[in-house]
Amino acid sequence: MLTEPEFVKPWEPLGEAMMDYYLGNMATTINIKSSIEGDRIVALEAFFRDSENFPKIERHAFRYCKGKILDVGAGSGPHALYLQRKHFDITGIDISEKSVEVMRKKGLQKAICSDIFLYDSDTYDTILLMMNGIGVAGDLEGLSRLLQHFKKILNPRGQILFDSTDIGYVSSFDRAISSVRMPIPEYYARHITSFSIKEKPEKYTPGYLLTGRPL
Secondary structure (H helix, E strand, O other): OOOOOOOOOOOHHHHHHHHHHHOOOOOOEEEEOOOOOOOEEEEHHHHOOOHHHOOHHHHHHHOOOOOEEEEEOOOOOHHHHHHHHOOOEEEEEEOOHHHHHHHHHOOOOOEEEOOHHHOOOOOEEEEEEOOOHHHHHOOHHHHHHHHHHHHHHEEEEEEEEEEEOOOOOOOHHHHHHHOOOOOOOHHHHOOOOOOOOOOOOOOOOOOEEEEEOOO
16 A cells, blocks of 8 residues: 655754764765755855854854844754853744754754744844755745744844855856855855845845844
8 A cells, every 4th residue: 555755854864964973973964956056065164163264254143133132043053052152142043853963962942943933932132044044034025024923033233144145156166165164265254244124135246244233
């Protein structure tokens, strides 16, 4: 008798890979398939890097962090753990149960497993989305919904910090070596600016650090 194949949620392979790497399989990799940049293999060490290997744009973002912070799409928790060591009130959130388990095992005190679009249990002064974490929006319509949702969980005068890289702009060579070399190439830091999302920037340039308050 034929049975229906088990449905695998899109985020589960990455979560499983993070747990595998955490448990000692340093050779763990993931194969990313993209209609924009083609297939490529990414080493899991990129998701477990320490603060010495953070790109400039991420270190720049940390200088803006204030108050209660929510790290969205926290993965294995490198940014949340760094901010926790700096005595920030930081919570990591990820949709992957395995990723959240890894964060907790690594010592993150506040780690939540939830779809960010459904999470409204607390409010924050800073919402942080690094490593192109804004991609959880999915598309432009999703981005609008995400920003409106952030409005609900931001305190007055709260802020959103995220980076965004146009992978079509980044050279194929840089994308390749970013998978096998540390530190990550600094193409993320070529252009850094800030803006209010009430105002449309004159030009969108790959690598922006975007900061602002929701409408």
